Amino acid sequence: MADLPLEEKSRRISEALKRGWKMLSEICPNCGAPLFQTNGETICPVCNARYILVKSDEEAAEELLRLKLIGLRDVLSSKAEEIMKEISSSENYQELAILINLLNGILDAIHKIKKITKEAG
Numbered sequence: 001m002a003d004l005p006l007e008e009k010s011r012r013i014s015e016a017l018k019r020g021w022k023m024l025s026e027i028c029p030n031c032g033a034p035l036f037q038t039n040g041e042t043i044c045p046v047c048n049a050r051y052i053l054v055k056s057d058e059e060a061a062e063e064l065l066r067l068k069l070i071g072l073r074d075v076l077s078s079k080a081e082e083i084m085k086e087i088s089s090s091e092n093y094q095e096l097a098i099l100i101n102l103l104n105g106i107l108d109a110i111h112k113i114k115k116i117t118k119e120a121g
Contacts, residue, residue: 004031004046009031009033009046012033012045012046013033013034013045013046015045016036016038016043016045019038020038021036021037021038021043021045022036022037022038023035023036024036024037024042024053026042026051026053028044028046028047028049028051030044030047030049031044031046031047031049033045033046033047035051066116066117069113069116069117070113070117072113073110073113073114073117076106076109076110076113077110079106080103080106080107080110083099083102083103083106084103086099087099087100087103
């Protein structure tokens with residue numbers, strides 16, 4: 001979206017200002033437009049990219065880990081749903097025991113990830 005005409009970029013920036021978004025001193029590394037903050041989010045009004053601003057490399061590493069854990073939590077939640085479907089259709093008790101044990105492990109991992117990301121965020 002960096003190849004938008006200057007008039008369109010200006011229009012999008014003006015629209016962000018009209019909406020009451022706060023213009024920041026940082027610029028979008030993608031398109032060079034000023035970044036704005038609204039509802040706790042940092043957004044580029046030109047290319048619609050969202051950013052998380054950090055003050056140090058350590059903070060960046062922590063935020064990256066937190067985002068990866070959230071992604072893992074989402075994958076595990078999806079797997080838990082798949083296992084629940086298998087449980088509901090299974091009639092083999094040995095298979096049920098394995099699936100329930102697997103589901104318990106996944107739910108424990110999701111709980112731990114939620115606890116870690118809540119403490120970090």
